[in-house]
Amino acid sequence: MTQATPRGRARPARRLTLTEDVYETIKTLVMDHVLPPSERVNIDALARELDVSPTPVREALARLEADGLMHKRPLVGYTTTPLLTRAEFDDLFDVRLLLECAAAARAAANASADDRMRISTETNASVGVEAGDGYRRHAAFTAQDARFHDLITEVAGSPLLRDAITRLHAHLHLHRLYFPVAQATDTITEHQHIAAAIALGDPDAAAAAMRDHLTASRQRHLPAFDQMPPEDGPATAV
Missing domain, CATH: 1.20.120.530 (GntR ligand-binding domain-like)
Structure with a gap:
């Protein structure tokens, strides 16, 4: 699986098992707060950073919404969920x-x-x-x-x-x-x-x-x- 570098940047996702790899990569960024809580997600920027098209990024974000780690709002897009109070x-x-x-x-x-x-x-x-x-x-x-x-x-x-x-x-x-x-x-x-x-x-x-x-x-x-x-x-x- 792709991992975040020590500086918190994401390495490009491998082409094998691409969809799963992108999902796990973004999930790790959320869990490690590289994508901070309550942060708006720029799909195009994230796709460029992972060196993939926006499609697997959107698919990953939809799965993360089902996991409770993302919110999707009309006209706003995806944001990471806040931490528990x-x-x-x-x-x-x-x-x-x-x-x-x-x-x-x-x-x-x-x-x-x-x-x-x-x-x-x-x-x-x-x-x-x-x-x-x-x-x-x-x-x-x-x-x-x-x-x-x-x-x-x-x-x-x-x-x-x-x-x-x-x-x-x-x-x-x-x-x-x-x-x-x-x-x-x-x-x-x-x-x-x-x-x-x-x-x-x-x-x-x-x-x-x-x-x-x-x-x-x-x-x-x-x-x-x-x-x-x-x-x-x-x-x-x-």
């Missing part, structure tokens, strides 16, 4: 606690033997945080984290519940805000507790394990707000 951060976790604990309980009640195996396999996948700086170092970890939570909602068996959780785009919003590198192994351990409760077919234990995980995750992300008043937004970002 402290109030939005708290609201996000309150909603996650309501939805994802219910999803974990339903998954424990509904999981087939194959479902339990898939959850166990995803939980035990060896994905860590790489050396280096910025989003690229934890992109694989973020994707695996999101896959685990999505699999729980899939197994829960409620398309409406899964859609509501997916639309939060929680992992991208949180890891754009701040990534708690030192506690990555804690996340893996917490996922294992959730998976174990689902494997046992214990809805109460699965909901409790998910609640413990989300409560701990909330605490891990709070350093983003330590240096500024809540209304001013996060002080730290990856």
Whole structure:
């Protein structure tokens, strides 16, 4: 994948798998704040910088809008979304606690033997945080984290519940805000507790394990707000 240079400029995208490469490149620029929050995106300028036509850039921006990382407004075009405020951060976790604990309980009640195996396999996948700086170092970890939570909602068996959780785009919003590198192994351990409760077919234990995980995750992300008043937004970002 194409990566931003140390000076924050984007290298030209490779011609192989062009559409995906442009998407991942722009996504990285957003996650690393090279394209700052609430910044208007100039499609033609970005296409020149990536050495591609505007078409794959537009396609990438449309996907990023679906990811919750871009807004599109008539006569204005695309702008990057703002970072979560402290109030939005708290609201996000309150909603996650309501939805994802219910999803974990339903998954424990509904999981087939194959479902339990898939959850166990995803939980035990060896994905860590790489050396280096910025989003690229934890992109694989973020994707695996999101896959685990999505699999729980899939197994829960409620398309409406899964859609509501997916639309939060929680992992991208949180890891754009701040990534708690030192506690990555804690996340893996917490996922294992959730998976174990689902494997046992214990809805109460699965909901409790998910609640413990989300409560701990909330605490891990709070350093983003330590240096500024809540209304001013996060002080730290990856």
